[in-house]
Amino acid sequence: MTTENEDKNKKKEVKFIDHDFDGIKELDNPIPLWFHCLFYGTIILGAAYLLYYQIYKGGNTLKKDYLASMEQNSGESPKGENVPFDYKNFLQDKDKIKSGKQIYASNCGSCHGMSGQGGVGPNLTDDFWIAGDTYADVQKIIEEGEPAKGMPGWKSILGDKKIQDLVIYIASIQGTNPPGAKKAEGKAGKLH
Known part of the structure; x- marks a missing residue:
């Protein structure tokens, strides 16, 4: 034991x-x-x-989430069809206008004036357009720029969503007639 x-x-x-x-x-x-x-x-x-x-x-899956986000950013449907952004549905969207104003102030105001009255670049508040008077024309000129006139393309810098917000903001300042506005350039036409 x-x-x-x-x-x-x-x-x-x-x-x-x-x-x-x-x-x-x-x-x-x-x-x-x-x-x-x-x-x-x-x-x-x-x-x-x-x-x-x-x-x-x-x-x-991660792949589905990625494809959905790419579709949302590019404006293309999953079948590869190019679906244009419908600006008319967002012209009164205060969040998009506020976002567009911030983007405009930090990227566009130095050339186009802080109120859109023009400066080095053309006046964006009147009804005269150099590149065309549709939302798609304004979007295209922002994306591709106008190198001959000194405007860079902003697509790679801003991306689709910010450019869309910027176009909505530009549409919101139409007809505001800020003081010291630059004289009209281009063809007359209401932004549509």
């Missing part, structure tokens, strides 16, 4: 794995329960993800 002290000493005895390397011995400790739970939980979560997203095609 063993005494109580001998039982305690055996419990405190450290177990080593039978091999050693350069005099280093490895303890034979069991893997903790939390690690087992984490390991098997990860396997279960991975299997659920595989079933939901890959086998049963539920939810949006």
Whole structure:
């Protein structure tokens, strides 16, 4: 029979794995329960993800989200058809006008005047247009620029959404007649 002290000493005895390397011995400790739970939980979560997203095609995949965001930014439908942005639905949208005003102030105001009255660039508040009097014409001139007249293209810098907000802002300042406006240039026509 063993005494109580001998039982305690055996419990405190450290177990080593039978091999050693350069005099280093490895303890034979069991893997903790939390690690087992984490390991098997990860396997279960991975299997659920595989079933939901890959086998049963539920939810949006990263590819679907990416394609949807590209479609939204480019104005193209998933079938590759070019769908123009409908400005008429957003002409009274205060958020887009506010966004367009900020974009205008930081990128366009130095040449076209802070109120659109013109300066180096033409007056944007009157009903005379050099590049055309449609929203698509204004969008195109902003995107591509007019290098011969010193206007850079802004498509790669601003992107489609900011350019659309900018066109909406330009439409909102039509007819405001700010003081010191530059004389009319181009053909007469109401922006439409």
